[in-house]
Amino acid sequence: MPAPLRLGLAGLGTVGIGVVKIVQRHADLLAARAGRPVVITAVSARDRAKARDADLSGYAWETDPVALAERDDVDVFIEVMGGSEGPAKLATEAAIAAGKDVVTANKALLAHHGQALAEAAEAAGRVIRFEAAVAGGIPVIKALTEGLAANQMRRVMGVMNGTCNYILTRMANAGLPYETVFEEARQLGYLEADPNLDVGGIDAGHKLSLLAAIAFGTRVSFDAVELEGIGNVSIDDIRMADDMGYHIKLLGVAQMTGRGLEQRMTPCLVPAESPLGQLQGGTNMVVLEGDAVGQIVLRGPGAGEGPTASAVMGDVMDIARGVRTATFGRPATSLVAAIPAKSATPAPYYLRMTLLDKPGALAKVATCLGEAGISIDQMRQINQPGEDDNAVVLIVTHKAAPADIAHALAAFPVTGVVQGAAVAIRIEEV
Amino acid sequence: MPAPLRLGLAGLGTVGIGVVKIVQRHADLLAARAGRPVVITAVSARDRAKARDADLSGYAWETDPVALAERDDVDVFIEVMGGSEGPAKLATEAAIAAGKDVVTANKALLAHHGQALAEAAEAAGRVIRFEAAVAGGIPVIKALTEGLAANQMRRVMGVMNGTCNYILTRMANAGLPYETVFEEARQLGYLEADPNLDVGGIDAGHKLSLLAAIAFGTRVSFDAVELEGIGNVSIDDIRMADDMGYHIKLLGVAQMTGRGLEQRMTPCLVPAESPLGQLQGGTNMVVLEGDAVGQIVLRGPGAGEGPTASAVMGDVMDIARGVRTATFGRPATSLVAAIPAKSATPAPYYLRMTLLDKPGALAKVATCLGEAGISIDQMRQINQPGEDDNAVVLIVTHKAAPADIAHALAAFPVTGVVQGAAVAIRIEEV
Numbered sequence: 001m002p003a004p005l006r007l008g009l010a011g012l013g014t015v016g017i018g019v020v021k022i023v024q025r026h027a028d029l030l031a032a033r034a035g036r037p038v039v040i041t042a043v044s045a046r047d048r049a050k051a052r053d054a055d056l057s058g059y060a061w062e063t064d065p066v067a068l069a070e071r072d073d074v075d076v077f078i079e080v081m082g083g084s085e086g087p088a089k090l091a092t093e094a095a096i097a098a099g100k101d102v103v104t105a106n107k108a109l110l111a112h113h114g115q116a117l118a119e120a121a122e123a124a125g126r127v128i129r130f131e132a133a134v135a136g137g138i139p140v141i142k143a144l145t146e147g148l149a150a151n152q153m154r155r156v157m158g159v160m161n162g163t164c165n166y167i168l169t170r171m172a173n174a175g176l177p178y179e180t181v182f183e184e185a186r187q188l189g190y191l192e193a194d195p196n197l198d199v200g201g202i203d204a205g206h207k208l209s210l211l212a213a214i215a216f217g218t219r220v221s222f223d224a225v226e227l228e229g230i231g232n233v234s235i236d237d238i239r240m241a242d243d244m245g246y247h248i249k250l251l252g253v254a255q256m257t258g259r260g261l262e263q264r265m266t267p268c269l270v271p272a273e274s275p276l277g278q279l280q281g282g283t284n285m286v287v288l289e290g291d292a293v294g295q296i297v298l299r300g301p302g303a304g305e306g307p308t309a310s311a312v313m314g315d316v317m318d319i320a321r322g323v324r325t326a327t328f329g330r331p332a333t334s335l336v337a338a339i340p341a342k343s344a345t346p347a348p349y350y351l352r353m354t355l356l357d358k359p360g361a362l363a364k365v366a367t368c369l370g371e372a373g374i375s376i377d378q379m380r381q382i383n384q385p386g387e388d389d390n391a392v393v394l395i396v397t398h399k400a401a402p403a404d405i406a407h408a409l410a411a412f413p414v415t416g417v418v419q420g421a422a423v424a425i426r427i428e429e430v
Numbered sequence: 431m432p433a434p435l436r437l438g439l440a441g442l443g444t445v446g447i448g449v450v451k452i453v454q455r456h457a458d459l460l461a462a463r464a465g466r467p468v469v470i471t472a473v474s475a476r477d478r479a480k481a482r483d484a485d486l487s488g489y490a491w492e493t494d495p496v497a498l499a500e501r502d503d504v505d506v507f508i509e510v511m512g513g514s515e516g517p518a519k520l521a522t523e524a525a526i527a528a529g530k531d532v533v534t535a536n537k538a539l540l541a542h543h544g545q546a547l548a549e550a551a552e553a554a555g556r557v558i559r560f561e562a563a564v565a566g567g568i569p570v571i572k573a574l575t576e577g578l579a580a581n582q583m584r585r586v587m588g589v590m591n592g593t594c595n596y597i598l599t600r601m602a603n604a605g606l607p608y609e610t611v612f613e614e615a616r617q618l619g620y621l622e623a624d625p626n627l628d629v630g631g632i633d634a635g636h637k638l639s640l641l642a643a644i645a646f647g648t649r650v651s652f653d654a655v656e657l658e659g660i661g662n663v664s665i666d667d668i669r670m671a672d673d674m675g676y677h678i679k680l681l682g683v684a685q686m687t688g689r690g691l692e693q694r695m696t697p698c699l700v701p702a703e704s705p706l707g708q709l710q711g712g713t714n715m716v717v718l719e720g721d722a723v724g725q726i727v728l729r730g731p732g733a734g735e736g737p738t739a740s741a742v743m744g745d746v747m748d749i750a751r752g753v754r755t756a757t758f759g760r761p762a763t764s765l766v767a768a769i770p771a772k773s774a775t776p777a778p779y780y781l782r783m784t785l786l787d788k789p790g791a792l793a794k795v796a797t798c799l800g801e802a803g804i805s806i807d808q809m810r811q812i813n814q815p816g817e818d819d820n821a822v823v824l825i826v827t828h829k830a831a832p833a834d835i836a837h838a839l840a841a842f843p844v845t846g847v848v849q850g851a852a853v854a855i856r857i858e859e860v
Contacts (some may be wrong), residue, residue, distance in 0.1 A: 018722070019502075022580050022722055026582060027581060028579060029580075030579075030580060032647065032760050033579050033759055033760045034579075034763060035756075035760075035761070042624075050449070059706070106702065107664050125610060131577070137574070137722075137723040137724060137726065138726060138727070139572075139573045139577025139578065141578075142569075142572060142573070142576060142577045143569045143572070143573065145740075145745065146569070146572060146576075146747070146751075146753075147561070147569025147573075147744045148569065148740060148744060148747060149460075149463050149464075149743070149744055149745055149748075150452050150456060150457060150743030150744055151740055152456060152739055214676070234645075256685045269566035273708075275708075275729065277707070278703075278705075280706065289761065290740065291736070291738040292448070292452055292739055292743070293567040293736060293737050293738040293740035293741075294566075294731070294733065294734075294736060294737055295730060295731075295732065296567065296568060296728070296730040297568070297727075297728070297729040297730065298726070298729075299705065299726070299727040299728075300723065300724065300725060300726040300727065300729055301724045301725075304724075305542065306721070306722040306723060307722065307723050307724055309722055310578060310580055310581055310722040310723035311577075311723075313579070313580030313722070314576065314577045314579055314580055315628055316580070316770065317576070318576060319578035321576075321753075321754075322752075322753075322754060323576075323751075323752075323753050323755075324751075324752060325751055325753075326465075329463055330462050330463045330465075331465070334462060335620065355829075358442060369448060381625055428610065
């Protein structure tokens, strides 16, 4: 049997320990499938003394991940430390410079430095693989880069932050406000140290930017992702959208349009009956749309020890089997700088507003919309008990340009009948 | 740029023409992603004169697919003719003997001869790839063989015959009996020339046997698949299962148990709210369960020109990129002969029977079940208008062994209160 593939593992948190467990538990299975043994030779983490749920005594210890990356007895450097700068970046660069292949779960690193790292790796004849960086255990990087490689991709969508989906579905199912569920999630340990990475959509935006690069052959451009978190999603809108047949998701959408590359990670309404609409809790879902294949939907656990380690080790197995596909599916030097679309593709919108309940009020709103070029698909008025002077009005528009929606929202206060600010949420057609 | 990868295409039906269209439409995209041009050099089909929706004038024509497979200007032999014997088998064997890689959409060929073909290919240093043979455009072979390669697989399930799912969902949605919808499907051209391949579960059983080989490292053993088609699924059961919160699917299940390898392709009840339960029409779904990853669900088009050609070309792209993974994910000579499980894993069952509506009738049925060691989870009695002497009784059991269910069914007639044969359908826990 050929020589073992030797792994150097940087990071011994949840994912790193998951990797150790798979390598130890499945030594025979991995060797049978890869045609060669897969072994860990050295590990690295900040605190050697910390109690960990795995036997690390057979591995060399490095305090410095850069030293780990440069070891002669390491073929593949596995980076599961996290962070877009600092040790993760330095060690990944060192691994490439030392002629190692890299497997990483680090979406932030690649969203910010993916282009430079991929170019460096490809110049050195090395590969960087990152299945675990996007949608946890779902093999979506593989599906998109390899399985659908003969498709011109039309659109890529995804619910890719399990914490946000947990919060939104828990709000919906328990009827609780955002702040309460956010606090629950914090106590359950579901939130990153900086919660804005989750609820601000940044983590999911990182993932979307990586998918977009593969799908459209463009350089990763996280800075061009339109980002809006879930902090302003109200329980009222969740309930009322539900009444209209929609669920609210933090949905990532990337598509190449005649106006440029559109990348959005924002709260959207999706039909309650659609696969995206039915997604509950921490589960992730990615929807891939190609010109030949049509629509493929992938669903699975977006985080956790086993799923994320499964993805890391899937990449390791590919390297063990000799797969050498370019990081983003084509040579990094051939990726083009995308022109960001200045505005999103027209879509139906959900509008919620409070109206003075007096004759002619609805007509004024309808006039505003008409003057903005927006036509109405559905309208519903809800008179709230105890608030005799006000009524809540829900509107689902036909497809409208975001600029036209903004125009209408700006005109509402002038009517004198719209109380406070109206809410507008995009309805993504899935 | 390196030399082109040259394709010889045998079969110019729907899938073959889909392949031609992708190669012609996406020449630049394929070259950019593969790092080399991908071109068709020669084609073959039974009838050269037939009108086809593609320009084939640039390709050499072979009447005999074996001659096509042996051409010096062909690197990859694409077999989209179909049929487990005859030309498809001869030409595939000839291609391997002539040192070509093979991409096939032919589930029947591999279900019957996959072991011999894989051994021959691997002995010759060639690859056989068959993404298009299972679940159309869904990259499930790739997900299972590569993406989840670090998992011990626990169970693989799937709705993998779109025609059967179309028939079952159409029966449910329109309230029509099987015979009527079968005839509709025939007129819509949804059925194979031999409809039993579809509605008898054979086609889907072929696919399941291929997934099982990869998942469990066993030789393809289609003959050991427990097969039951959808011909006996009644509209009554579809309706009554729905009332109890279940949908009926032709569901494939493969799992390795202490009693051996279980492979079933049979009508099952699944929870209406589950992803499998919600699957409508011709769409396919595969569920992959691994010890590390948990559950991954893949959904997409199971047939059609674009989706199937997308899968064929995904395999071609892998070959163009130098991917050389073994046919079933490990050397064919290392696959072991599976011991078929003699009976299925215990599961809850749905039972429907007609009872004489007289005192003590239900008690007799409950006694039968109790004596067979079966306990009852739910029971519902439906008195049908106009049939005063009879009542329909629906029972959902707790988990029971198939042999115990058979025992109870055999005992029912002896009670003197069960009219005709009782229906028993397995409820797969998904």
